Amino acid sequence: MTFLKVIQWVVWKDLITEIRSRETLSSMLFFAMIVILVFSFSFSMDQDAVRELIAGIIWVAFAFTGIIGLGKSFTVELHNDCLEYLQLSPAPKGAIYLGKMTANLLFMLTVEILLFPLFVLFFNLDVVEEIGLLLLIFFLATLGLSAVGTLFSALTVQIRAREVMLPVLLLPLAVPVMIAAVEATRGALNGAPLSLYSQWLELLIIFNVIFTVASFWLFELILDS
Amino acid sequence: MITIQSVQLSKSYGFYKIFEDLSFSIPAGECFALFGPNGAGKTTLLQVLATLTRPTSGRFEILGYDGITEKPAIRNSVMVLAHGSYLYDDLNAVENIQFASALRGKSPTFQEITRALDFVNIGAFRDLKIRFFSAGMKKRLGLAKVFLIQPKVLFLDEPYNALDDAGVGITNDLIRDLLKKGGTAFMTTHDRIKATQVASQTGILRQGTLHPFNLESQTTNDLS
Numbered sequence: 001m002t003f004l005k006v007i008q009w010v011v012w013k014d015l016i017t018e019i020r021s022r023e024t025l026s027s028m029l030f031f032a033m034i035v036i037l038v039f040s041f042s043f044s045m046d047q048d049a050v051r052e053l054i055a056g057i058i059w060v061a062f063a064f065t066g067i068i069g070l071g072k073s074f075t076v077e078l079h080n081d082c083l084e085y086l087q088l089s090p091a092p093k094g095a096i097y098l099g100k101m102t103a104n105l106l107f108m109l110t111v112e113i114l115l116f117p118l119f120v121l122f123f124n125l126d127v128v129e130e131i132g133l134l135l136l137i138f139f140l141a142t143l144g145l146s147a148v149g150t151l152f153s154a155l156t157v158q159i160r161a162r163e164v165m166l167p168v169l170l171l172p173l174a175v176p177v178m179i180a181a182v183e184a185t186r187g188a189l190n191g192a193p194l195s196l197y198s199q200w201l202e203l204l205i206i207f208n209v210i211f212t213v214a215s216f217w218l219f220e221l222i223l224d225s
Numbered sequence: 226m227i228t229i230q231s232v233q234l235s236k237s238y239g240f241y242k243i244f245e246d247l248s249f250s251i252p253a254g255e256c257f258a259l260f261g262p263n264g265a266g267k268t269t270l271l272q273v274l275a276t277l278t279r280p281t282s283g284r285f286e287i288l289g290y291d292g293i294t295e296k297p298a299i300r301n302s303v304m305v306l307a308h309g310s311y312l313y314d315d316l317n318a319v320e321n322i323q324f325a326s327a328l329r330g331k332s333p334t335f336q337e338i339t340r341a342l343d344f345v346n347i348g349a350f351r352d353l354k355i356r357f358f359s360a361g362m363k364k365r366l367g368l369a370k371v372f373l374i375q376p377k378v379l380f381l382d383e384p385y386n387a388l389d390d391a392g393v394g395i396t397n398d399l400i401r402d403l404l405k406k407g408g409t410a411f412m413t414t415h416d417r418i419k420a421t422q423v424a425s426q427t428g429i430l431r432q433g434t435l436h437p438f439n440l441e442s443q444t445t446n447d448l449s
Binding site: 081085091224 | 275276277296297300301303305307308309310311312313314315316320323324325327328329330332354355363
């Protein structure tokens with residue numbers, strides 16, 4: 001019960017803080033819109049080329065936007081030494097990790113849901129039939145990024161060059177998520193049968209289970225070191 | 226009963242020894258005031274005892290729990306009032322208390338929180354975001370958390386900084402109340418006059434070693 005309450009309170013605190021400050025979401029949205037604009041004006045693609053490349057473009061925008069949000073996840077805890085309070089509290093550290101991870105997941109999904117219509121608009125995508133599947137892919141891949149990203153955000157928060165170190169450490173580990181997300185998104189956007197790309201969804205699920213469990217156990221060590 | 230027991234506790238950063246072979250014990254119901262010049266290692270010692278930093282060697286126990294291997298049990302009974310306020314700027318006073326209490330498995334009612342805020346005389350500002358609080362008000366909010374959570378051991382790092390006379394009175398009242406209930410306090414301070422009002426044991430940390438400090442006979446020069 002206490003475990004679930006701690007998760008709930010950490011999510012609540014991060015959401016309330018963000019709703020009031022709007023620091024993370026606004027910077028994520030601003031960056032993502034620039035990416036969409038640059039890509040949409042850089043390529044003059046026919047519809048076939050769009051279908052081949054758009055999945056990669058979407059995930060470049062989502063991943064780098066997510067990194068901005070993940071980077072801020074623990075820097076807010078440095079102010080007034082709140083990170084020290086988290087460390088000193090008797091609350092299960094795994095619950096704090098899951099709370100932070102859930103809040104990051106919600107921020108990233110919010111931005112993705114706001115951005116995706118812009119991709120549809122700028123690249124003239126037909127997504128009506130596959131929207132449910134696309135949302136599932138977005139959820140699974142974003143969960144993977146959030147699971148690893150939250151851990152690395154905590155790991156790099158005390159480093160002076162944290163803005164550089166977070167993507168340097170996170171992106172190589174997130175490569176399987178990125179590849180699986182791009183392949184599954186491409187399959188869904190092209191209207192291919194699910195059986196042709198379901199292995200990528202399975203990879204996302206396996207990655208999420210392994211890295212959420214590993215990060216859950218490692219978080220206490222990182223917070224205490 | 227001994228609440229804080231330190232045995233040959235040492236801490237170094239690289240080749241630089243902060244303190245070495247500190248052995249002392251603080252019984253339940255007593256307040257220990259630690260003096261010392263800037264850079265003597267007072268805050269580092271407090272951080273070690275509060276389980277924020279590992280000692281380089283030696284061992285210590287808080288309430289009978291080993292300081293290295295039984296951190297969760299210690300953290301359950303200990304509270305720290307440090308230089309940082311541990312407050313979120315975009316939450317108001319009530320929300321900050323609710324969050325801090327939740328992390329300690331407590332869920333005080335709104336009335337209890339209001340009573341705690343009134344005790345430290347900031348009840349009128351309960352809905353104000355912390356970003357608008359002065360340093361003294363933040364310090365008082367920290368005291369309100371102590372009032373609500375009632376820890377068995379309280380660590381205070383320079384508790385009188387930024388507080389007016391009334392705030393100092395509230396701090397010392399809270400410490401006296403804690404001691405009366407069998408709790409223990411450990412504070413680092415430069416203010417021997419204010420510390421005299423509550424501390425029953427004193428020491429001075431100088432050049433990495435702990436010396437007894439006599440509140441009556443020693444002068445301010447001894448602290449620098």
